[in-house]
Amino acid sequence: MATIRDVAKLADVSVSTVSLALSNPARVSPKTLEKIRQAIASVGFVADPLAQSLARGRSRMIGFVVGNVGNPFFGDIRRELENYALDHEHFVVVTDSSGKTARERAMVEHLIGLKTAGLALAPSGYDQEYLDFVASLNVPIVCFDQKVAGIERDFVGSDNYLAGAMLTEHLLQLGHRRIAFITGPSHMHTATERYRGFAETMANAGVEVNSNFVVDGQFTRTAGYEAAMRLLIQPERPTAILGANNTVALSALQAMQELGFRCPEDISLAMIDNVQWSSVITPRITMVVQDTLALGGIIARRLMHRITNPQGAVEPPQDFVLTPKFVPGNSCRRI
Amino acid sequence: MATIRDVAKLADVSVSTVSLALSNPARVSPKTLEKIRQAIASVGFVADPLAQSLARGRSRMIGFVVGNVGNPFFGDIRRELENYALDHEHFVVVTDSSGKTARERAMVEHLIGLKTAGLALAPSGYDQEYLDFVASLNVPIVCFDQKVAGIERDFVGSDNYLAGAMLTEHLLQLGHRRIAFITGPSHMHTATERYRGFAETMANAGVEVNSNFVVDGQFTRTAGYEAAMRLLIQPERPTAILGANNTVALSALQAMQELGFRCPEDISLAMIDNVQWSSVITPRITMVVQDTLALGGIIARRLMHRITNPQGAVEPPQDFVLTPKFVPGNSCRRI
DNA sequence: CAGCTCTATCGAACCGGTTCGATTTAATCA
DNA sequence: TGATTAAATCGAACCGGTTCGATAGAGCTG
Numbered sequence: 145m146a147t148i149r150d151v152a153k154l155a156d157v158s159v160s161t162v163s164l165a166l167s168n169p170a171r172v173s174p175k176t177l178e179k180i181r182q183a184i185a186s187v188g189f190v191a192d193p194l195a196q197s198l199a200r201g202r203s204r205m206i207g208f209v210v211g212n213v214g215n216p217f218f219g220d221i222r223r224e225l226e227n228y229a230l231d232h233e234h235f236v237v238v239t240d241s242s243g244k245t246a247r248e249r250a251m252v253e254h255l256i257g258l259k260t261a262g263l264a265l266a267p268s269g270y271d272q273e274y275l276d277f278v279a280s281l282n283v284p285i286v287c288f289d290q291k292v293a294g295i296e297r298d299f300v301g302s303d304n305y306l307a308g309a310m311l312t313e314h315l316l317q318l319g320h321r322r323i324a325f326i327t328g329p330s331h332m333h334t335a336t337e338r339y340r341g342f343a344e345t346m347a348n349a350g351v352e353v354n355s356n357f358v359v360d361g362q363f364t365r366t367a368g369y370e371a372a373m374r375l376l377i378q379p380e381r382p383t384a385i386l387g388a389n390n391t392v393a394l395s396a397l398q399a400m401q402e403l404g405f406r407c408p409e410d411i412s413l414a415m416i417d418n419v420q421w422s423s424v425i426t427p428r429i430t431m432v433v434q435d436t437l438a439l440g441g442i443i444a445r446r447l448m449h450r451i452t453n454p455q456g457a458v459e460p461p462q463d464f465v466l467t468p469k470f471v472p473g474n475s476c477r478r479i
Numbered sequence: 480m481a482t483i484r485d486v487a488k489l490a491d492v493s494v495s496t497v498s499l500a501l502s503n504p505a506r507v508s509p510k511t512l513e514k515i516r517q518a519i520a521s522v523g524f525v526a527d528p529l530a531q532s533l534a535r536g537r538s539r540m541i542g543f544v545v546g547n548v549g550n551p552f553f554g555d556i557r558r559e560l561e562n563y564a565l566d567h568e569h570f571v572v573v574t575d576s577s578g579k580t581a582r583e584r585a586m587v588e589h590l591i592g593l594k595t596a597g598l599a600l601a602p603s604g605y606d607q608e609y610l611d612f613v614a615s616l617n618v619p620i621v622c623f624d625q626k627v628a629g630i631e632r633d634f635v636g637s638d639n640y641l642a643g644a645m646l647t648e649h650l651l652q653l654g655h656r657r658i659a660f661i662t663g664p665s666h667m668h669t670a671t672e673r674y675r676g677f678a679e680t681m682a683n684a685g686v687e688v689n690s691n692f693v694v695d696g697q698f699t700r701t702a703g704y705e706a707a708m709r710l711l712i713q714p715e716r717p718t719a720i721l722g723a724n725n726t727v728a729l730s731a732l733q734a735m736q737e738l739g740f741r742c743p744e745d746i747s748l749a750m751i752d753n754v755q756w757s758s759v760i761t762p763r764i765t766m767v768v769q770d771t772l773a774l775g776g777i778i779a780r781r782l783m784h785r786i787t788n789p790q791g792a793v794e795p796p797q798d799f800v801l802t803p804k805f806v807p808g809n810s811c812r813r814i
Numbered sequence: 815c816a817g818c819t820c821t822a823t824c825g826a827a828c829c830g831g832t833t834c835g836a837t838t839t840a841a842t843c844a
Numbered sequence: 845t846g847a848t849t850a851a852a853t854c855g856a857a858c859c860g861g862t863t864c865g866a867t868a869g870a871g872c873t874g
Binding site for chain 4: 816821823824826829833835837841842
């Protein structure tokens with residue numbers, strides 16, 4: 145590998161001039177610039193990103209930290225961010241915490257060690273120590289999906305209260321009263337908000353919620369399946385199930401199928417968030433979806449803005465909350 | 480951030496001794512070691528990974544390059560690799576080329592620039608120049624999924640010929656003769672092998688393949704859908720469709736549903752590779768699946784072996800080909 | 815006790831860039 | 845034309861580690 149000193153020697157200028165020519169060509173005389181250009185071309189010089197990062201104290205990498213890259217929700221956002229970052233000569237490194245807080249923290253630490261230019265972070269869990277840690281970082285960070293009280297950063301997400309409320313209202317309109325709700329982890333903002341949307345809408349309609357009808361699905365497949373089973377074996381079954389996310393809802397569908405319940409004839413089902421092959425799942429699930437492309441775009445622009453703009457770094461944090469969209473399917477019947 | 484010089488000053492030893500104590504404690508006297516330990520603890524020293532990588536010419540990162548991290552096939556492999564790497568104090572950075580060769584190359588170049596310890600690479604496309612580039616890298620690389628002629632590296636994958644043959648044989652056994660095949664990109668090894676498995680099995684059974692029954696689905700959703708439509712509008716329709724991967728097969732299912740064909744009553748369907756929610760897709764698709772956990776484990780061990788073992792780096796490349804598994808569903812009927 | 819070997823530690827160069835004050839060169843003005 | 849100023853270039857220190865030959869002291873041998 146050719147180094148900057150090889151180039152300097154060949155162009156017969158100092159190392160610092162080559163460096164200057166690279167970072168600010170306007171401040172180098174045209175003929176020197178040309179000599180340097182030729183030298184660079186002839187030895188095939190490419191600056192070592194590691195050395196640059198060390199010297200600058202900052203790299204051109206952006207860290208993307210989520211709990212599950214396989215989730216299409218995160219996948220779409222990642223793609224948007226990646227495209228935008230690439231256009232601005234930044235490079236996205238993706239890390240997956242598998243939803244484990246300890247691992248998430250280790251990954252953030254690692255990315256900080258890499259002197260990443262910025263972080264797009266979907267926190268999956270946290271304790272006070274972790275919050276302090278995140279607060280102590282002086283790197284641009286845009287949080288998304290999970291709004292965490294105590295993290296004073298830009299936040300990009302959807303109106304989860306509304307998402308829960310919309311589906312609840314839809315089921316009420318169809319005549320359902322015995323509506324069950326499969327929740328997510330109580331420490332997650334999306335989970336609590338969606339539940340709040342459900343509970344308040346029910347209360348506003350004057351419908352009491354049977355306490356056996358609220359079960360914890362942890363946003364995971366196994367817990368969701370188990371939670372659904374608990375709902376289905378009750379003598380007084382719900383007429384509709386609302387899944388707080390795609391995973392628990394589809395786990396519920398699986399449980400229903402295995403026990404021989406038909407959807408929507410026996411039990412209606414609705415969920416928040418799309419999945420990849422929803423169009424071939426029978427019945428087509430009625431859902432509320434987030435505008436992942438828009439979210440990804442906002443995250444990307446906001447993060448790059450803070451990274452590239454000198455004063456962008458000190459702007460006060462801002463929240464961007466998008467309205468989710470209702471997508472009717474045929475998994476909810478009128479009763 | 481505390482540097483190694485701060486530690487040296489506090490422990491009243493030289494910088495090089497601190498470095499030695501960190502990398503090879505046995506060669507430092509016990510009392511010096513203790514002084515250094517205390518100093519490290521009191522200033523909270525953590526070595527800068529960037530500076531280490533620059534000085535060593537090698538980092539503790541492993542690059543993971545695939546065309547679509549959202550695909551559960553790659554997701555499982557990523558998880559296995561990540562767990563194993565973490566156990567060996569290595570860190571996986573994931574990059575997604577979105578199936579674009581140019582981007583894939585840029586990502587590999589970037590990872591090499593980061594002086595990654597090794598690469599797990601699922602090539603999605605290539606030209607001669609790219610092959611030469613990969614060949615020129617003297618970093619441990621384990622290729623997987625796509626076997627590329629011209630890349631002399633370890634390879635981990637499944638027997639794709641067998642995968643195609645197994646499903647074809649199954650359909651023949653059920654009495655199908657008019658079997659259609661939706662292929663993947665012809666430059667992909669998995670695609671050509673799976674097709675070969677289909678074609679040869681058909682030939683061996685003495686069944687001629689209608690040339691209109693072989694359509695190109697590019698392993699993508701849009702092309703797969705289009706290809707399926709072309710099959711379904713023919714006056715002489717196939718009685719069974721075999722999708723060369725999950726994406727094209729499910730696109731075909733969608734096309735069938737939209738045109739009002741029932742599966743398997745009107746047309747049978749089988750596919751290679753699982754998807755996340757196959758258990759709630761109706762009908763349950765008959766498929767051949769790869770053992771992603773085993774693949775991931777082999778990739779991880781092989782790569783770490785080459786990285787950590789001094790002589791591992793020079794071992795000749797080896798192929799690991801696993802046998803895929805037949806998973807019956809109810810998407811294929813006897814005729 | 816001189817001569818030799820080992821062990822522990824050190825100093826300096828190095829990895830490959832960036833940065834900034836100092837210096838040289840060129841252009842502008844009185 | 846000499847003084848002044850701006851533009852171009854340079855040198856050296858720096859980022860934060862690693863590495864390796866040199867050195868000093870301890871321990872062993874004859």
